[in-house]
Amino acid sequence: KNQVEQSPQSLIILEGKNCTLQCNYTVSPFSNLRWYKQDTGRGPVSLTIMTFSENTKSNGRYTATLDADTKQSSLHITASQLSDSASYICVVKGTNAGKSTFGDGTTLTVKP
Amino acid sequence: ETGVTQTPRHLVMGMTNKKSLKCEQHLGHNAMYWYKQSAKKPLELMFVYNFKEQTENNSVPSRFSPECPNSSHLFLHLHTLQPEDSALYLCASSQDEGRNTEAFFGQGTRLTVV
Numbered sequence: 454k455n456q457v458e459q460s461p462q463s464l465i466i467l468e469g470k471n472c473t474l475q476c477n478y479t480v481s482p483f484s485n486l487r488w489y490k491q492d493t494g495r496g497p498v499s500l501t502i503m504t505f506s507e508n509t510k511s512n513g514r515y516t517a518t519l520d521a522d523t524k525q526s527s528l529h530i531t532a533s534q535l536s537d538s539a540s541y542i543c544v545v546k547g548t549n550a551g552k553s554t555f556g557d558g559t560t561l562t563v564k565p
Numbered sequence: 566e567t568g569v570t571q572t573p574r575h576l577v578m579g580m581t582n583k584k585s586l587k588c589e590q591h592l593g594h595n596a597m598y599w600y601k602q603s604a605k606k607p608l609e610l611m612f613v614y615n616f617k618e619q620t621e622n623n624s625v626p627s628r629f630s631p632e633c634p635n636s637s638h639l640f641l642h643l644h645t646l647q648p649e650d651s652a653l654y655l656c657a658s659s660q661d662e663g664r665n666t667e668a669f670f671g672q673g674t675r676l677t678v679v
Contacts, residue, residue: 487667487668489670494653494673494675495672495673496567496569496571496655496657496670496671496672496673497608497655497670498567498670499667499668499669502667542607542608552610553610553668555607555608556607557606557607558607
């Protein structure tokens with residue numbers, strides 16, 4: 454069982470709509486949590502990085518939240534654009550040996 | 566552009582061939598990584614180098630041989646690969662292996678083994 458679980462596995466929304474992606478993790482002890490956007494066939498690009506003490510972080514239309522008590526994070530995308538169509542990956546880094554655990558990703562499709 | 570450059574972008578090789586993947590960064594980072602991404606599977610960390618020294622090898626078969634001649638360059642030498650090795654191979658770099666350092670990824674090399 455993966456220590457980082459993302460939901461939904463895939464999502465289709467209309468352009469201009471908002472959406473929220475979820476990431477639940479069991480990695481402990483926890484160092485940081487990152488959200489990446491990966492376009493098909495390309496490398497992941499960092500969206501946000503949050504440490505234990507941070508509850509929310511924004512990057513343009515992307516807002517990530519973190520609840521370290523419940524070990525949950527969400528990525529909220531506002532006013533979606535066609536270019537938001539991609540895979541969104543949640544990565545949790547533990548403090549033990551600093552290893553990162555990757556979620557399976559959520560595939561987002563934004564339709565006109 | 567993230568500052569991490571991978572070449573080639575696409576590679577098709579036979580099972581008896583020998584090829585190398587190259588990764589280059591001029592971000593001043595000291596840690597570099599190789600990842601494998603197979604279809605419908607999460608990213609898998611293969612190797613980690615910190616200050617040119619290998620610090621992690623996640624049970625990768627010996628047909629994959631990494632080389633890190635300096636902190637800016639990382640190679641992955643390939644020989645006698647299998648069709649199941651076909652995947653997107655991603656290189657990343659970070660300031661160091663510290664807990665809260667950001668990793669920057671290259672665009673990846675799409676490898677097909679025939």
